[in-house]
Amino acid sequence: LxxxxxxxxxxxxxxxxxxxxxxxxxxxxxxxxxxxxxxxxxxxxxxxxxxxxxxxxxxxxxxxxxxxxxxxxxxxxxxxxxxxxxxxxxxxxxxxxxxxxxxxxxxxxxxxxxxxxxxxxxxxxxxxxxxxxxxxxxxxxxxxxxxxxxxxxxxxxxxxxxxxxxYGINPKQKLKIGSKIARRLLGKILIDLHNTRREITEVAAESSTRHDPIVVSSTKRKERCYHDSVRNENFEGSSTDEKSVDLDSHKETKYCLDPKYANVLDPERRVRTRLYFTSESHIHSLMNVLRYCYLDESLNGEESLICKNASDHLFKTKELDYMSYIVLRMFENTEVLKFP
Missing domain, CATH: 1.20.140 (Butyryl-CoA Dehydrogenase, subunit A; domain 3)
Structure with a gap:
């Protein structure tokens, strides 16, 4: 440089x-x-x-x-x-x-x-x-x-x-450096997207079995058995074991939008928002990974995640300083049948 x-x-x-x-x-x-x-x-x-x-x-x-x-x-x-x-x-x-x-x-x-x-x-x-x-x-x-x-x-x-x-003078360097800097942030975003998708699937499954008492009873029984096994394993584990994990310490507080104020008419629709407060270096790195991930050797032949017009707009964006933000949105395709 x-x-x-x-x-x-x-x-x-x-x-x-x-x-x-x-x-x-x-x-x-x-x-x-x-x-x-x-x-x-x-x-x-x-x-x-x-x-x-x-x-x-x-x-x-x-x-x-x-x-x-x-x-x-x-x-x-x-x-x-x-x-x-x-x-x-x-x-x-x-x-x-x-x-x-x-x-x-x-x-x-x-x-x-x-x-x-x-x-x-x-x-x-x-x-x-x-x-x-x-x-x-x-x-x-x-x-x-x-x-x-x-x-x-x-x-x-x-x-x-x-x-x-x-963060790299050419796209391949930007991808390599960005993937190292934003590795944990990218991992967290992917996990949260996966959890949100799984939550929506579980809600749909519960709705489809709501009027089947046999299935509901079986589902609840399995859930009780799972929690009982977790409690037993946690109780039987040594309290002095440094590798033991306190399950309660990893419980996550979840906040859902109030349907009355969020204009959500479908009771099965779940809207979740996650906020990540990070640094300018991580924003640059995250954007570089999204822009140039298709250049990775393992993805040979893949198209860019970002279209040319969006890439041109990002190229003309000169500064990512205080209060800069990125919005990642995940939508559900309601036209696809989840349970054939």
Missing amino acids: HDIIISSKVANGGDPAGFPWMVDGADVSTNAAQLLTDLAELTKEITSQVKRLSDDENEEVATDSDSPNHPYDQAKALWRTEIDMDRIAAGLPCGSESFLLMFARWKKLERDLYNERKKRFDTTQIPDIYDSCKYDLLHNSHLNLNGLHDLFKVSQLLADGVIPNE
Whole structure:
């Protein structure tokens, strides 16, 4: 990825039959090398401005050290929002960050981005600069740092190419890396889909045997025998056995929609919702697996799970940050007879 960014070659060239996401380093800007140089210069400008503010803050603290009426001191006993508003009114950084900490944050980014001794850029710092720049635009815009908007535009262009390629620079790498990162999440989703399908099947089976007392009695008898055997096995097992499993600890709390409010007219219809709170890296990995799983050698000849239009839409989606979400829906084909 580093070589693609700093090279003068067109990274996105050779679009294979209208599939731009299939090339190495897809999303990387064609003038990434120049943008990287601009990024380093703009980062230095922001760092120098924050340093001057930090020096002024140190002088003010030294001068007013005996003054009990510092705006921040007055706000310490107030609510957090009032503290932030007082700090903003006083021309201080948002939150509990001082100018000294803010300078240290930007100085580290400047130093890590470009190694003066080796004359080499560290492209892994691009997302961090983008995040830091976006934070200051949102929370410290009152500081009026010159060039911050320009830095945001440059870092955003670079981050849009770097972040997706951190999980592989081509589809096969994305699939391999994504399957490792999101392995447990994918397994959990598949298990939940299977359990939901099984639950619907069991509900349908109970409905079909509801008016057959012999079958119902037999079903309940088997269920009692199963639970009795589970209890006996659990009781007979050694309490000191480290491998023994407490069945109660693995019971799952299930929440079903209230039919009155969910507009569910069929009493046999079950609507379940599962929420998975995860990280940006897992969202990227999950999407990469869904997009490129057909490239696995064991699935030779299989078609993609995602159509070309959807893949193109995902390719144009540049950011999967806070509050990004994926919705996976499973439908039941009611036209298929479950019990012939």
